[in-house]
Amino acid sequence: MQDRPTAMAEADAFLDDHPDLVSIDMLIPDMSGILRGKQLVRDTIGKLYTEGVRLPASNYMLDWTGRSVPPIGYGTQDGDPDWYCMAVPGTLKLAPWAKRKTAQVLTSMVDENGNPHFADPRHLVTKAMEPLAALGLTPVVAIEYEFYLIDQKAAAKGHIRPAGSPVSGWRPTTTNVYSHDDLADFSDLFAEIHEACALQDIPAETFVAEYAPGQFEINILHSTDALQACDNAILLERCIREVARRHGIIATFMAKPFIEQTGSGLHVHVSLIDGDGNNVFTGPMDETLKRPISDTMRHAIGGVVETLPEGMAIFAPNANSYRRLMPGAYAPVNTHWGGDNRTLCIRIPPSDEKAVRLEHRASGADANPYLVTAAVLAGIHHGISNKITPPPPVIGDAAEVDGIELPGRWESALERFRQAEVLPKYLGEEYCKCYYGCRKYEADNFHAHIDPLEYQWYLRTA
Numbered sequence: 001m002q003d004r005p006t007a008m009a010e011a012d013a014f015l016d017d018h019p020d021l022v023s024i025d026m027l028i029p030d031m032s033g034i035l036r037g038k039q040l041v042r043d044t045i046g047k048l049y050t051e052g053v054r055l056p057a058s059n060y061m062l063d064w065t066g067r068s069v070p071p072i073g074y075g076t077q078d079g080d081p082d083w084y085c086m087a088v089p090g091t092l093k094l095a096p097w098a099k100r101k102t103a104q105v106l107t108s109m110v111d112e113n114g115n116p117h118f119a120d121p122r123h124l125v126t127k128a129m130e131p132l133a134a135l136g137l138t139p140v141v142a143i144e145y146e147f148y149l150i151d152q153k154a155a156a157k158g159h160i161r162p163a164g165s166p167v168s169g170w171r172p173t174t175t176n177v178y179s180h181d182d183l184a185d186f187s188d189l190f191a192e193i194h195e196a197c198a199l200q201d202i203p204a205e206t207f208v209a210e211y212a213p214g215q216f217e218i219n220i221l222h223s224t225d226a227l228q229a230c231d232n233a234i235l236l237e238r239c240i241r242e243v244a245r246r247h248g249i250i251a252t253f254m255a256k257p258f259i260e261q262t263g264s265g266l267h268v269h270v271s272l273i274d275g276d277g278n279n280v281f282t283g284p285m286d287e288t289l290k291r292p293i294s295d296t297m298r299h300a301i302g303g304v305v306e307t308l309p310e311g312m313a314i315f316a317p318n319a320n321s322y323r324r325l326m327p328g329a330y331a332p333v334n335t336h337w338g339g340d341n342r343t344l345c346i347r348i349p350p351s352d353e354k355a356v357r358l359e360h361r362a363s364g365a366d367a368n369p370y371l372v373t374a375a376v377l378a379g380i381h382h383g384i385s386n387k388i389t390p391p392p393p394v395i396g397d398a399a400e401v402d403g404i405e406l407p408g409r410w411e412s413a414l415e416r417f418r419q420a421e422v423l424p425k426y427l428g429e430e431y432c433k434c435y436y437g438c439r440k441y442e443a444d445n446f447h448a449h450i451d452p453l454e455y456q457w458y459l460r461t462a
Contacts, residue, residue, distance in 0.1 A: 007049040007087075014092050015045065018101065025095060025104040026053060026085060029121050029234050031438060032064050032317060033368030037085070037107065048107060052084025057109055060119035061434050063442040064318055072437035074119075083109040083117055091231060093200040097192075097242040104238075106231060118431055121370035125227045128374040128426050131381045137272045137280065139377055140357070141229035142222035146264035146365050147240060148214050148257050149186065150250040160257060162214025163249045172213035182209035182216075192243045193218075202232050202239065212261035222269065226373055233266075233369040255316065255364030256323035263324030263331055264365035268376055269349070271357035272300070281356045289339040289393055291348050292356060301337050301346055301358060302390035303383020304376060305404075306422070308335045308345060308362060311375045312407045313417035313439055315363040319410055319446050324364050327399035332362055334403040338393035345398070345406070362406065371427075371435075378426035410443050 015021065024045050026037040036059050040048070047053045058068055058075040068075035088106040095102045109117040116123040132139060149163040151171075164171040165185035172182060183190060190207055197204040203221035210217045220236060223229040237253060244251035256263040272280045283294025308315075316322055324331045330342050337346035337358075347359040363372045382388070394401050407413035417423075417436055424432040 008046060010089060010092060011045050011049050011087070014103070015042070018094070018103070020101050021103055022100045023102050024048075024092075025102060027104055027106050027238075028055070028059055028085060028109070029106075029368070029370060030060050030062055031119065031121065031368065031371075031435060032062075033121075033234065033237075033366075033370070034062075034064070034066075035234065035238055036062075036066075039102075048085065048087040048105060052086050052110070053107070054082035055085050055109070056080045057083040057117055057119070060109070060117060060121075061438055063438055063445070065442075069438045069441045071441055072434045074434065083111060085109055088122070088231065090201075091235070095242070096196050096199055097239075097246045104235075106235070118428055119434060121368055121374075122227060122230070124374040124427055124431065125230055125370050125377075127428070128377040128381075129226055131385070131426070132272070132377060135381075135384070136275050137384075138224055138274075139226045139380070140222050140224050140271045140273060140279075141226045141373060142220060142269040143229055143233040143369055143373075144217060144219045144265075144267040144269070145233065145237065145240075145253065146210055146215060146217045146266075147251050147253050148212070148264065149189075149216065149244060150214070150252050150257070152248050152250045155250055166247065180209075183207060189243060189247045189249065192246070193240055196239045196243055197236065200235060200239065202236050204236060210262070210264075212258065215262065215264065224273070226377065230370045230373050253365040255318075255321045255366045257320075259323060262329050265324070265331065265361060266363040266365045266367050266369060266372060268360040268363065268369075268373055269357045270360065270376060270380065271355065272296070272380070279354055279356055281358070282353045288395075289348060291339055292353055293348065296384060297356065297358070298390060299383045299387050300380040301383065302388030303381065303386065304346055304358065304360065304379035305335045305337060305383075305390050306388055307375065307379035307382060309404065309407060310416050310420035310423055311379070312362065312413040313410075313436070314371045314375050314423075315367055316410075316413060317364075317367055317439065319443070321364045321366055322408060322410055322413075325406060325408055327397075332406060333399050333408065334401075334405045336394040336398040336401060336403050337390060338395060338398075341395070341398065343396075343398040344394060374427060375423060378423055381426070382422050410439075414440055414443060 024040045027035045028037045085107040091106040095104045151163045205219045205221050208217050240251045281297035285292045332345035338344050360376050
């Protein structure tokens with residue numbers, strides 16, 4: 001599949017540096033952002049760099065529980081054929097949380113001619129970058145994750161609550177945003193995450209205690225390679241989960257694990273630079289926003305705003321996702337945009353002129369970072385190429401200002417995605433058809449179960 005001497009150089013050097021390596025985790029990000037794949041023994045690593053390791057291509061199109069989805073026509077319907085998993089250069093790293101010496105590597109599927117699979121989320125990011133590249137523009141992307149640390153022993157018994165401090169035994173019960181005490185309570189865990197990120201070249205910048213007990217946020221340094229930014233995000237998520245597991249704690253990226261607390265978001269920051277490295281979002285000072293923004297940035301925002309409703313099935317991909325989208329919880333409920341205001345869907349954070357950017361705040365932490373980024377880049381190009389003027393910016397609580405509401409329920413978001421007119425041009429008609437089919441199948445199965453609340457409300461009165 002590839003030229004062996006060139007492709008194997010990375011693997012050979014890695015094996016030479018780690019003669020006691022036992023195994024390699026082969027990672028494939030699926031439609032939901034769940035990492036699937038195989039664990040290979042040391043001696044088989046060469047296949048990932050030459051002929052490829054075979055795996056059913058339906059792995060890209062499973063529902064959240066890992067089931068095949070008959071209605072979309074892939075999996076059981078087409079015989080579930082194998083494709084070839086090839087290593088992503090630069091992602092072969094040690095997995096320091098493993099008990100035995102283990103490495104991990106991201107992979108992408110290709111056919112026998114080396115063509116990428118249409119449903120590979122990494123391929124979709126590449127596709128979304130191409131129209132911008134044709135304009136001579138390169139996206140600069142940074143991704144932020146919010147997550148909760150959950151008591152693993154209590155969860156095993158059906159009680160979901162924040163993890164207690166391994167240091168003091170104290171279990172957080174109040175909002176203590178930006179507290180150093182909360183960070184100190186999990187200092188060993190966060191230190192291991194820092195060390196693992198450094199070992200894996202994941203540029204994690206800052207850790208903060210967020211706006212709910214047991215909730216934290218980690219920011220990743222921006223990258224001029226949008227695909228690498230997404231790779232860093234998915235690998236950071238795995239790193240956080242695995243280090244937490246090592247400490248007997250669950251790290252969850254559910255959008256809303258506690259109905260009474262704020263949800264967890266996945267925020268994507270994007271700017272655009274031209275061939276000379278100039279930020280094309282920078283322009284004259286806007287006195288309303290107090291930001292130096294260009295017409296190009298306004299058009300980009302116009303495109304993102306216009307595509308927000310049809311993209312919500314990506315930004316909020318499952319039943320729990322929609323519990324996050326409520327007023328007063330620092331999560332958007334409409335398509336408003338503006339300046340330094342966290343109630344907005346599209347925010348322009350404070351920065352110097354070189355770093356002027358938009359922050360996309362619609363997505364939950366449960367969303368697939370590849371799909372989110374691809375959809376945001378699609379909206380940006382759509383806005384720039386069609387010179388779309390956004391509505392006026394909003395000041396104050398965006399939930400109190402009339403505007404276009406985001407789909408607030410899973411079914412309405414799926415129907416809006418099914419009718420999408422812009423995103424299929426960037427993600428592909430077939431991919432959008434499959435994504436809708438998978439999520440609709442999952443939604444139908446989710447609603448086929450009776451919730452205990454239904455018995456409480458209806459058993460004796462209906």
